[in-house]
Amino acid sequence: MSLRVAIESVLKEQTSAGKARVRAVGGTTLGGGRWMLLENQAINAIERGRSEFFVHKENRQVLVVVGTSADGVKYLKTVEDRDEPDALLSLPDYNSKF
Numbered sequence: 001m002s003l004r005v006a007i008e009s010v011l012k013e014q015t016s017a018g019k020a021r022v023r024a025v026g027g028t029t030l031g032g033g034r035w036m037l038l039e040n041q042a043i044n045a046i047e048r049g050r051s052e053f054f055v056h057k058e059n060r061q062v063l064v065v066v067g068t069s070a071d072g073v074k075y076l077k078t079v080e081d082r083d084e085p086d087a088l089l090s091l092p093d094y095n096s097k098f
Contacts, residue, residue, distance in 0.1 A: 007064060008056075008092070009091050009092045010023075011093070022088050046065070055091065057078075057087060064088070067085070
């Protein structure tokens, strides 16, 4: 059984091409503490079935999945995103959220 976790913020970084990408995801625990996982840690948790992540969008929970770029690089995105993780990149910055 996997743990279902809301992603509330992201830590972004710029690629060499000048595009934003997700470096880490984070949120708050039930006890009010903070959590953060690097993107590769969240990908591993999804692929191993330990965690399911979602974002809140228009009063709905939208599942976060693992995508693969044309050059074979894995990344996080929502099931509603096409090739770019637009829903995740639109979340508040992790450092300013907390």
